[in-house]
Amino acid sequence: MGDLFTIQHLLLILLIVVLVFGTKKLRNIGSDLGGAVKSFKEGMAGNETAASEEKKPLEEKAANSVQQDVANKTKEHS
Template identity: 45%
Template sequence: MGLGGISLWQIAIVLVIVVVLFGTKKLRGAGGDLGGAFKGFKKALNEGDAAKVESKAQKPS
């Protein structure tokens, strides 16, 4: 048994069908776009956290 009742063979068949339908070039481009989106999101979160820490440090107690 695999994930949620899906066997390894079923996952492999679905992956082969996706590669045949879309091609490796489109999948590589989509993966790159998704990775870029995650990097941007992570960067925005880190900048937001840094701004909060900086504003707390500047406030007089």
């Protein structure tokens, strides 16, 4: 009595869903859901790649700026 859903309850719910929607409709829903998850993962991976590519030019500019500052200060002291 303590179990809210047993395996029999879940199988009965699955049977009712199959009877209502049919296997073809469920297969289409499953493939659509799988495609959406795949697209989402690819999009997230693309965002991480784009973000890291954006950081590279900024880091190079910062390094060049620091080198120029050091060069200017050494010229001033010479």
